[in-house]
Amino acid sequence: MTFSITILGSSSALPTPSRFSTAQALNVLERFFLIDCGEGTQIQLNKYKIRTARINHIFISHLHGDHFLGIFGLISSMNLLGRKLPLCIHGPFKLKDLINAFISTMDRGINFEIIFEPLHYNGLELIYEDEKLTIESFPLRHRVPTCGFLFREKTRLRNLKGKVIKELNIPIKSLQSIKEGNDYTDVDGRLINNKQLTIDPPKPRAYAFVSDTAKNPTIVPYINNIDLLYHEATYADEGKKRAKETGHSTARQAGEIAKKAGVGKLILGHFSNRYKNLDLLQKEAQEEFKNTELALDGKVFDIEIIGVK
Numbered sequence: 001m002t003f004s005i006t007i008l009g010s011s012s013a014l015p016t017p018s019r020f021s022t023a024q025a026l027n028v029l030e031r032f033f034l035i036d037c038g039e040g041t042q043i044q045l046n047k048y049k050i051r052t053a054r055i056n057h058i059f060i061s062h063l064h065g066d067h068f069l070g071i072f073g074l075i076s077s078m079n080l081l082g083r084k085l086p087l088c089i090h091g092p093f094k095l096k097d098l099i100n101a102f103i104s105t106m107d108r109g110i111n112f113e114i115i116f117e118p119l120h121y122n123g124l125e126l127i128y129e130d131e132k133l134t135i136e137s138f139p140l141r142h143r144v145p146t147c148g149f150l151f152r153e154k155t156r157l158r159n160l161k162g163k164v165i166k167e168l169n170i171p172i173k174s175l176q177s178i179k180e181g182n183d184y185t186d187v188d189g190r191l192i193n194n195k196q197l198t199i200d201p202p203k204p205r206a207y208a209f210v211s212d213t214a215k216n217p218t219i220v221p222y223i224n225n226i227d228l229l230y231h232e233a234t235y236a237d238e239g240k241k242r243a244k245e246t247g248h249s250t251a252r253q254a255g256e257i258a259k260k261a262g263v264g265k266l267i268l269g270h271f272s273n274r275y276k277n278l279d280l281l282q283k284e285a286q287e288e289f290k291n292t293e294l295a296l297d298g299k300v301f302d303i304e305i306i307g308v309k
Helices: 041-047 070-080 093-104 162-167 172-179 217-223 237-246 251-261 279-286
Strands: 003-009 023-028 031-037 055-059 087-091 114-118 125-129 133-139 147-153 206-210 228-232 265-269 292-294 300-302
Touching: 003 041, 023 041, 023 147, 031 041, 031 070, 041 070, 055 133, 070 087, 070 093, 087 093, 093 114, 133 217, 147 217, 206 217, 217 251, 228 251, 237 251, 251 265, 251 279, 251 292, 265 279, 279 292
Parallel strands: 031 055, 055 087, 087 114, 206 228, 228 265, 265 292
Antiparallel strands: 003 023, 003 300, 023 031, 125 133, 133 147, 147 206
16 A cells, blocks of 8 residues: 655755755555645656646645746646646645736636645644545744645554454454444354454554754654654755754754654755765764665655554
């Protein structure tokens, strides 16, 4: 059951020949979401064979160009490709006006509805939910209003012990109730505890996207014990002063946040173009949190299902 993140862009303000501006494609149980949409995002989607028709929700963390300028070209291409389904965009309120202004320049408009959902900055807020997944936003500490995003699976139904179910000759009509955690009463009136009939479902998986932010320990409760954390790491230690001035984080600070939150794995991104070799950033983060990797363009991170005994 897929829960994977494809890195489409890992550069900060200026793209480089090998690193595009920030964007990620998230696949949760074949639901596709686009997180940020820097310049060139649609090129990367094509390169990594992610069909834009499957993306129905786009999340824009803040209104700095390297995080949203690609959305205009993407909307245009979706229209040219004949999209009909609505597209929901979650982002800062001013983005709605920018998108409407862009659409007004298109001589025939667009053939699909854009639903705009403005972000708010008052703590953890539920912004999307379906039967499999919840998505929440939370405020970060940057020069303009900025949100991070938390993607979390819902707890699945309990798994049946097939051999026991067969031995007790439990009818099919009762299985859904048992999966939902209910006990079973057989034809003789004997109560059979649910634990005898099922095993725990896998642990729900979770991913957090922490966009541009100064070091911000207030987010730790939001991302506590998640499987995978993406955290911006624009600078190495030598750029700590510049990070503070611009509302960004160093790789070491990202590692400190990951350690405090007890996450499973940390991935670093949003690298300044001053760094041609990123090994130093990874090394400094690993001194605080060992299980750290680089969110390089094209890399895919899978969150595996972990069973619970």
